[in-house]
Amino acid sequence: MNEAIRCQNPSCKHPIAIIPGHRRRQYCNDACKQAAHRARMLAAQQKEWARKGDLQERNKLIDEILEDAERLEFPACSTESFTIKPGLNCWLTFCNESSNAWLRLARDTVYLRVQALAGRERLRQLSANVTR
Numbered sequence: 697m698n699e700a701i702r703c704q705n706p707s708c709k710h711p712i713a714i715i716p717g718h719r720r721r722q723y724c725n726d727a728c729k730q731a732a733h734r735a736r737m738l739a740a741q742q743k744e745w746a747r748k749g750d751l752q753e754r755n756k757l758i759d760e761i762l763e764d765a766e767r768l769e770f771p772a773c774s775t776e777s778f779t780i781k782p783g784l785n786c787w788l789t790f791c792n793e794s795s796n797a798w799l800r801l802a803r804d805t806v807y808l809r810v811q812a813l814a815g816r817e818r819l820r821q822l823s824a825n826v827t828r
Contacts, residue, residue: 705732750796757799758791764806768813775805 700711701720705728712721723729765771765787773780778798780790791799 703728705729706735707731754796754799757796757803761791761799761803761806762787764803764810767810768806771809773802773805773809775801777801 701714703710703712703724704722705724708724708728708731710724710728712724714720723732765773770782770784770787772782778790778794778801780786780802790802794802
């Protein structure tokens with residue numbers, strides 16, 4: 697039982713003197729205790745910022761997907777990773793249940809379909825102008 701007890705501050709790890717009859721100390725001094733507390737608070741705050749960033753990205757992806765899918769009248773959409781049946785409810789279900797990675801893939805897929813539709817429309821206009 698002669699093992700050395702170390703300070704719980706991750707950046708310190710100094711040994712702590714054991715005083716018989718007293719409760720076990722976790723930190724070598726008040727400064728280390730405060731530094732460890734600040735480090736825990738900073739880590740929690742950074743985790744919250746990351747979560748909010750993911751949530752903001754998710755909301756933006758869903759907005760972009762639904763806007764482009766609406767232009768296409770919510771068609772069926774299939775990739776190697778997922779399949780979306782036609783209709784608004786199917787698209788909403790997909791958006792609510794999918795990971796951000798799948799949402800990025802869906803956004804890119806739908807964007808390419810919108811671009812293809814616009815390209816076909818442009819070709820129709822050009823061919824109509826040529827035949828006149």
